[in-house]
Amino acid sequence: MKLSRKIMIFISVVALLGLGVTYLLLHLILLNRFEKLDQEALRDKLDDVVSSYQSELMNMKTGLLKYSIWDETYHFMESAAAADPADPTGQVYLNKNFSPVTYEINHFDIIALLNSSGLPLYGGEYHPDSGKVSPLTSEYLTLFNLINRKLPGFSGAEDSKAGVVLLDEGPMLITLTPIVNNNKDKPVIGTAIAGRMLQQEEVTRIWDETTSSLQMTRITSGTIAESRGQPVWMSSGSSRMMSIHTVIYDLFGDPGVMITLKHPRQIYESGMESILNFRRFFFASTLLLCVASLIFVRRFILGRMSSLMRNIRAIGNSKDLSIRIRSSGRDEFGDVEHEFNRMIDSLQQAQAELQQQAMLDPLTQLPNRSLFFNRLNEAIASASGAGKQIVLVFIDLDHFKTVNDTLGHDFGDDMLKEIALRISRVIGRNDVVSRLGGDEFTILLADVPDAASMSMQLSQIQEALSLPHRIQGHLLYNTASIGVSIYPENGGDADYLVKQADLAMFHVKESGRNNILHYSEALEESIRRRKTMSQQLLSAADNDEFEVHYQPILSSDNLKVAKLEALLRWTSPSYGPVSPAEFIPLAETSGSIINIGSWVLRQVCSDLQGFRENGLELTAAVNISAVQLMQSDLRGLLLGLLEEYKLPSSSLELEITESVLVSGDNILSSLQELGNCGFRISLDDFGTGFSSLSYLRRFPVDVIKIDRSFISEMTLEPQGDVLVNSIIELSHNLGLKVVSEGIELQEQFDLLRRLGSDELQGYFISKPIGARHIPSFLSQNNLFNAKK
Secondary structure, eight states: OOHHHHHHHHHHHHHHHHHHHHHHIIIIIIIIHHHHHHHHHHHHHHHHHHHHHHHHHHHHHHHHHHHTTHHHHHHHHHHHHHOOOOOHHHHHHHHHHSSSHHHHHHTOEEEEETTTSSSEEEEEEEEETTEEEEEOOHHHHHHHHHHHHEEEEEEEETEEEEEEEEETTTOOOOOOEEEOOOSOSSOOEEEEEEEEEEEEEHHHHSOSSSOOEEEEEEEEEEHHHHHOOOOOOEOOOOSSSSEEEEEETTSSSSHHHEEEEEEEOOHHHHHHHHHHHHHHHHHHHHHHHHHHHHHHHHHIIIHHHHHHHHHHHHHHHHOOOOOOOOOOOOHHHHHHHHHHHHHHHHHHHHHHHHHTTTTTTTTTBBOHOOOHHHHHHHHHHHHHHHTEEEEEEEEEETTHHHHHHTTTTHHHHHHHHHHHHHHHSSSSSTTTEEEEETTTTEEEEEEOOOHHHHHHHHHHHHHHHSEEEEEEEEEOOOOEEEEEEEEEETOHHHHHHHHHHHHHHHHHHTTSSSSSEEEEEEHHHHHHHHHOOOHHHHHHHTTTTTEEEEEEEEETOOEEEEEEEEEEEETTTTEEEHHHHHHHHHHHHHHHHHHHHHHHHHHHHHHHHHHHHOOOOOEEEEOOOOOHHTTTTHHHHHHHHHHHOOOOOGGGHHHHEGGGGGGGGHHHHHHHHHTTTOEEEEEEETTSOOOHHHHHHHOOOOEEEEOOOHHHTTOOSSSTTTHHHHHHHHHHHTTTTTOOOOOOSSSHHHHHHHHSSSSOOOOTOOOOOGGGGGHHHHHHTTTHHTOO
């Protein structure tokens, strides 16, 4: 994702977060606060309503006191209590003071005068529609009786009582005052009662407020449940109105009516409108800020960055390190441009150094592979027109890895530098010496007139390489394997000439090192043959190209076949029959010897089983290579084959060469394991290797096979058999049996029997033959008995 898109996403996310946080703050904090302010204002209005209610009761009380503390009223109550209620004097009082005008002026709906027993001595109900006063209904008389029963009588002139009572028509405000004389020096003679129905018109008159409405309703069970035991509670009837409720207790102290005050959510609505306006402004300003930020970023950051990238890309595409970026400011981009120019300066300097070093070997300062091939191609082009020949020399130091491994790479580096100096001294002015890598050097001898000159120059090079080196106090000797190819005799291509010289050097390596060899087609054919056979050996066993032949070995005592030596034969699909001396080393170096050895062991065990089925219990000697002995599963393989073919371990004799004994303790451990399993160990080609006699004591060897080279050198003259005789006596003294191989003459056969060789083997007895010919050969044992 590009940086411009990242910046746009970042600014957008920040803007959205700002809008979101602002929205939450406005709605969760401000609107909530506005709503609380509306609630507080509504509570204040409810307090005003309750105060108006109390004030109205007080006004009713005041209006009623004018009648309850008059002497005329007191006198009326006395006379009415003593005389007939129809007394004309009392009637005059009533007509004078309780006319409809009295009701209308005081806004009374009922007026009643009760004696001390609670009986009404006067009572009237005013009807505003007709303007007349009628006697009290039974509902009022029941109310007066309830008041007399539930409320205690007045004990003093200052006592009073006011409240609400619930009638069938609705709630009524009612006030009670004691009836006393004007001086209040006489006892309370009764109770004056005045009432006013709370119709909606009356409520509206009491609550003179234009923006809110007041309702008084009867208390119900639902209302009590809604209040949840609270004296004042809020409710929302709509999104624009708020309601507050409170309970007014009646005259007897019971919940009577519920006052409901509804008021518009003025503060909340005003705050909501302000917030909406602020949100529009904030959104517009945020959008403008985002646009301005993007314009600023695109112009002053991304624009500068794009310009810088174009300049850098132009330098990269041109690959011209002389171009510099012109500074465009003193800000951070200017610093980047300055540092980039400094980096280009460093790269330009490094490029010049690399171009100089690219053609030289860093250790020896000789031309490297690239420069050498350039010079070689130039020399070929020059020689092709002049009819000259060019000699290419390929040098590989012998055992150079040993120097690095034993003394260290610093010794090896010093030796390489010394060798480079020596070669440079013995070649001509027009010749070129190069280090291809590692311990490989190549020399271009550009002017060689004849074979004698070439031979002399090669001898000088070889002599210079063979001189000892004195490095850090150590005297080191070194030789080299040298391969030579010639232009135009061996080809006209530089790569091909180097390849041919390399092949010649490789053949020197395999032939013993420290020599000079010229490339030839026969040499290339020999190397190609080795490579082809190495590849074919990998699949030879699977393709049934092998065959096992057996050479009988006679017992010297009875001249009977004591055992057979298994000898592998291979017919190559490309080259026909190949000698074991040629293909066995190839198998060992290519790694195919493991698979081949397993195949041989299985085939020998199969043939031994076949011999036993024909009544011939024979032992077979099988060659085991050092590579096989290093394999951890050799013991398991041998035991598995013996079990598979029902053979005893004594039926196999494992032959090893003398060079195996110096391979280390792992070979010793493997031989001891095999010996413990019952296998006989035979030491083949004794006397030709590098082992000492002490190995015969350390290793579990059972049989010594005297090499054919000793047998061929025996003569019938005195002292002609001393060496073989010594080997036989030494072996017998060590408790070992002796097999003499390579017997080709009757004289050798007879002499070895006299010297005490335990077993005899060679062409005089029999050449190696196939397994199917073994039974017929064994039937001819009488031929050897005739030669005794």
